[in-house]
Amino acid sequence: MLKIVAIADCSRSSAHEIMAVNAIKKIAEDMGHTVKVKTLSYKGSGFAITEEDIKDADIIITAIDTNIDMKSYNNKIIYSTTISSAIMDTKGVINSAVDLLNKLSQGRNTNVSMDKQQLSQGPDFLDSTESTEKEKVSVITAKSKKYEHYEDAEEDSEKEKIHIVAVTSCPTGIAHTFMAAESLKQAAEKMGYDINIETQGSVGTKNILSDEEIERADLVIIAADTAVDMKRFVDKLVFTTSANKVINSPDKIIEEAFLSAKQYIQPIYTEYAEISKRKKGIKKDVTGFYKHLLTGVSFMLPIVVAGGLCIALSFIFGINAFKEEGSIANVLMEIGSGAAFKLMIPVLSGYIAFSISDRPGIAPGLIGGMLADSLGAGFIGGIASGFIAGYSSLFFKEKVKLPETLEGIKPVLVIPLMATLITGFLMIYVIGKPVGIIMEGLTEWLNGLTTTNAIFLGMILGFMMAFDMGGPVNKSAYTFSVGLLASGSFVPMAAVMAAGMTPPLGLSIATLIYKNKFTKEETAAGKAAGVLGLCFITEGAIPFAAKDPFRVIPSIMIGSAVTGALSVYFGCGLRSPHGGIFAIAIPQAVINLPQYLMAIVAGVIVTTLALYVTKRNIR
Numbered sequence: 001m002l003k004i005v006a007i008a009d010c011s012r013s014s015a016h017e018i019m020a021v022n023a024i025k026k027i028a029e030d031m032g033h034t035v036k037v038k039t040l041s042y043k044g045s046g047f048a049i050t051e052e053d054i055k056d057a058d059i060i061i062t063a064i065d066t067n068i069d070m071k072s073y074n075n076k077i078i079y080s081t082t083i084s085s086a087i088m089d090t091k092g093v094i095n096s097a098v099d100l101l102n103k104l105s106q107g108r109n110t111n112v113s114m115d116k117q118q119l120s121q122g123p124d125f126l127d128s129t130e131s132t133e134k135e136k137v138s139v140i141t142a143k144s145k146k147y148e149h150y151e152d153a154e155e156d157s158e159k160e161k162i163h164i165v166a167v168t169s170c171p172t173g174i175a176h177t178f179m180a181a182e183s184l185k186q187a188a189e190k191m192g193y194d195i196n197i198e199t200q201g202s203v204g205t206k207n208i209l210s211d212e213e214i215e216r217a218d219l220v221i222i223a224a225d226t227a228v229d230m231k232r233f234v235d236k237l238v239f240t241t242s243a244n245k246v247i248n249s250p251d252k253i254i255e256e257a258f259l260s261a262k263q264y265i266q267p268i269y270t271e272y273a274e275i276s277k278r279k280k281g282i283k284k285d286v287t288g289f290y291k292h293l294l295t296g297v298s299f300m301l302p303i304v305v306a307g308g309l310c311i312a313l314s315f316i317f318g319i320n321a322f323k324e325e326g327s328i329a330n331v332l333m334e335i336g337s338g339a340a341f342k343l344m345i346p347v348l349s350g351y352i353a354f355s356i357s358d359r360p361g362i363a364p365g366l367i368g369g370m371l372a373d374s375l376g377a378g379f380i381g382g383i384a385s386g387f388i389a390g391y392s393s394l395f396f397k398e399k400v401k402l403p404e405t406l407e408g409i410k411p412v413l414v415i416p417l418m419a420t421l422i423t424g425f426l427m428i429y430v431i432g433k434p435v436g437i438i439m440e441g442l443t444e445w446l447n448g449l450t451t452t453n454a455i456f457l458g459m460i461l462g463f464m465m466a467f468d469m470g471g472p473v474n475k476s477a478y479t480f481s482v483g484l485l486a487s488g489s490f491v492p493m494a495a496v497m498a499a500g501m502t503p504p505l506g507l508s509i510a511t512l513i514y515k516n517k518f519t520k521e522e523t524a525a526g527k528a529a530g531v532l533g534l535c536f537i538t539e540g541a542i543p544f545a546a547k548d549p550f551r552v553i554p555s556i557m558i559g560s561a562v563t564g565a566l567s568v569y570f571g572c573g574l575r576s577p578h579g580g581i582f583a584i585a586i587p588q589a590v591i592n593l594p595q596y597l598m599a600i601v602a603g604v605i606v607t608t609l610a611l612y613v614t615k616r617n618i619r
Contacts, residue, residue, distance in 0.1 A: 015218030307340025315588030352386025379483030462564025506607025563603025
């Protein structure tokens with residue numbers, strides 16, 4: 001196999017240099033070659049070569065769009081290509097370089113013998129081998145006049161720092177969103193990059209990226225588990241990932257982004273018309289199933305929390321006080337149950353559809369969600385209607401072709417009407433009633449669980465809450481429990497919230513008791529974890545799990561399973577879908593409050609003891 005040196009220089013963007021040499025290095029190493037890389041403008045670590053590297057190289061691949069000094073590459077065979085080719089057609093570039101090296105080494109015919117003396121003849125020798133412009137190859141010597149006019153690379157001023165913009169967003173918009181932003185910021189600054197990060201959390205969008213920041217960005221990183229409006233990033237190099245991956249490995253994500261980012265091309269929207277540029281059809285979008293679901297959940301969550309807390313507040317005045325017409329308790333119940341909880345399923349459905357097909361999907365999604373609620377199909381029916389509305393809207397958006405003069409009516413008339421009809425008929429005649437029966441059966445099953453089955457359910461919910469600490473499994477358990485609140489099933493919600501509070505609380509106490517098992521940084525982070533745990537933010541355990549997953553994750557899962565099992569065993573219920581310790585403070589919000597607190601304390605103790613057994617002393 002060959003020893004290759006790859007060199008890149010781009011006048012427009014240092015990020016393109018990094019992407020070019022990283023692409024060549026990865027593909028060439030996959031092909032079995034040894035590769036050293038150099039970027040002429042970006043001076044970061046890992047992008048420099050020595051004289052020995054040049055001397056040992058069989059061939060040098062240059063991806064440049066500027067004039068560079070070639071004197072240091074005396075008597076080397078150089079294959080020249082463009083930055084874009086190195087990024088977009090890396091394997092083709094490498095294969096072409098290798099083929100040409102073989103041709104030059106063997107001679108284009110039997111009359112040509114390639115030795116060092118002939119190579120030293122420089123570019124003139126290329127003419128004797130009938131090299132073509134397509135092959136883009138040069139043999140460089142110190143005597144070659146071809147490069148005399150190039151300036152010395154050492155005299156070039158260093159380019160501006162690489163600029164990255166990023167967007168972070170998680171399903172709940174509470175913790176992962178901001179933890180991902182902080183991890184990304186620290187990693188980028190450590191690597192010498194400038195970065196601006198927009199957070200799309202539950203409190204709204206913060207640090208909104210300006211047009212100027214996006215314009216000068218060399219790279220866009222989207223770390224989101226929900227739908228993000230991408231129209232701002234058209235024609236930019238974009239890399240998409242999840243918030244959780246950024247939290248765990250920010251350095252690797254940035255490196256991967258430079259290697260794998262692609263130019264973003266999106267359907268162009270005008271005020272009255274949509275022109276789709278999608279070429280791969282609907283089937284490709286199926287891979288985003290979970291992302292679409294989480295988008296719906298993220299928009300639904302504030303409504304559920306607000307409504308649930310209003311219901312809980314109504315119980316301050318007595319468990320049955322809401323029955324008195326015109327009373328404050330009655331008004332609070334009307335706001336929470338009569339309005340907010342009625343919106344829960346339509347919003348879930350509407351924004352699942354929005355995630356799939358953008359704005360044209362919202363109307364049929366909302367209508368399908370209302371039908372799911374009225375038919376008793378609950379959150380399962382809402383999920384079904386959201387996907388039906390979304391994919392039917394996407395189908396009509398892509399497949400229905402109208403004359404240009406009528407294109408403006410498609411997003412406001414054709415798509416909403418056709419998708420609504422399909423969603424409505426399917427919900428009423430096919431899906432609604434069977435799902436309603438399933439939901440009714442599920443509610444009866446939960447209410448009639450035997451002690452053994454109830455404990456098992458609590459354990460499963462506890463395991464799920466601690467497994468990925470706010471990730472997909474955690475959110476699945478949470479969504480399941482929230483969906484049952486409207487059906488009057490409060491037991492799963494209690495188990496889920498208690499089990500979600502346990503991991504960060506257990507770790508916080510462990511850092512105080514077992515100081516020799518945690519670093520000073522972890523001990524300091526333990527205080528913040530305790531506060532997050534009290535607020536029902538399971539993500540407070542992530543920093544500890546990321547550093548030592550094989551010891552921390554099993555420990556917190558055991559503790560959360562104990563909490564979930566005890567909560568269900570004691571018959572605890574929770575009418576509020578969020579709030580942690582603050583929800584507990586509301587009278588009547590928690591059914592069997594003393595036992596509920598006991599379940600949490602027991603799980604925290606078990607978590608702490610498990611950490612004592614599994615964690616090693618480090619100081």
